[in-house]
Amino acid sequence: MIRGGFLDDESRQDLIELARDGSAAHRLARRANALVLLDAGMSCEVVAKVLLLDDDTIRTWYRLYLEDRVEGLASFGYEGGACRLSDRQQERLKLWIAGTLPRSTNEVGAWIARECGIEYQGRSGLVALLHRLGMEHRKPKVISRKLDPAKQAAFIKAYEDLLNQLPANEAVMFADAVHPTHAVRPVGCWAPKDVPVAVTQTSGRDRLNIHGAIDLETGKTRMLDVATVDAVSTIMLLMAIEALYPGKAMIHVFLDNARYHHAKLVQQWLAQPGQRIKLHFIPAYCPHLDAIERLWGLMHRHTTHNKCYAAFKEFKAAILGFLRETVPRDWHRFCDEVTDNFRIIDPADFRVLA
Incomplete structure (x- = not known):
């Protein structure tokens, strides 16, 4: 004191x-x-x-x-609290942080007090110190243990080759299913300091089952509201895609490895004469290579974040209206957020926490 x-x-x-x-x-x-x-x-x-x-x-x-x-x-x-530690103490602190990855400034402050005999009374001083030492607080990225970088690279190359050689009478779409639940998703927002904010919540018992597809070139979508996502809904979606492009000789549809996408019923439908759909399957455990996944995130940001719909009917209308009408109409606004700018995720590039 x-x-x-x-x-x-x-x-x-x-x-x-x-x-x-x-x-x-x-x-x-x-x-x-x-x-x-x-x-x-x-x-x-x-x-x-x-x-x-x-x-x-x-x-x-x-x-x-x-x-x-x-x-x-x-x-x-x-500048600030960094100078309270000697160069040697700072190096020791950096090594300790790199080795233990502490989750809070309380842990860091306790280590400094225990090992260096220096008490930091305020969190802001510790935060400033950590930033000066090149540290930042970050949330680990969740990745699959079964990611295969070679398969990802092969898929990206094949996809880019397809686009580069795509004839004018062919089209490409990405397809997937999503199941939004009738519930608000609270997210952070700026507000006056002295005004508490809240969102009302619904039961969250009802949900939509949407089997859909999007064309990244035009923003056109086909979104089916189905009772169950299965082989039948897959065929219904593929039929809707063909109807969307009556003048195309071939429509390439990229989708994940869900069992219903590989179902015998789907294979039998594809084998019928005159079908213009060709399926391309994304590598397993790689949702980041399915561009429509980015559309689902965009959908939630615009329809469920901090927004409560009293009735399921209103929730359903908002979701489907955004996917069926808003996205194609305002594609110039959304095209930079829903892209095929794919990258390879290699577990070797991360320090995987035990």
Whole structure:
């Protein structure tokens, strides 16, 4: 704890004049102001709140002043709480973080107190320190244990080759099923600090079963509202796709390896004379290679995030209306979010947490 009254009269007057001097560098004047407030008996926490800083920064300024007076305050090579640790301590901290991947600043602060004997009173000081050390708080990406980079690369190459050689009388679509539940999805939003926000919730017992497809070139969609997603709904979707392109000689449909997509009933339908559909299956465990998955995310952002529909009928109309009407009509707005900009996900590129 820093006790007030540590300045003599002359030093106090010098700092007051420096704080009031409009020609002084703003950062230096603010540091002088902080020292005057501390000398008046205000705590580091209160001074930090007044100056919109963190309390560890105030303590550092106090230490700099004790060591080198005004020259210390003018040394802007020191920033925040990072300077409270020596270079060796910082390296040890970086190694410990890299080895343990702590989940909170509380864990980091506890380690610093235990190993270095330095107490960080505020979370903001720790966050600033971690950023200066090249650390950031991140959420692990969920990846399948069975991802095959070679199969992904082969699929992407085959897809790009197909597009590069696609005749004018052929089309490409991505197909999949989605099952949105009648429920609001709460997401973060900006709001006045003193206004609590909430969303009303529904039972979440009803859901839609949508079997759909999208053409990334035009934004055209076919979205079937079905009782069950199965082989029959797959055939219904393929028939709807053919009806969408009566003048096309061939429609290439990319889809995942769901069992109903491989069903004998589907194979028998495809084998009939005159069928213009050719199926291309995405590698297993690779939803990132199915562009329509990005459409489902877009759908939720526009229809279920922070939006509550009192009746299932309203929910259904909003979902299907967005997919059937809004997306094709406003494709110029959405085409950069629903793309075939595919990439390979290799587990070897990640540090997989145990």
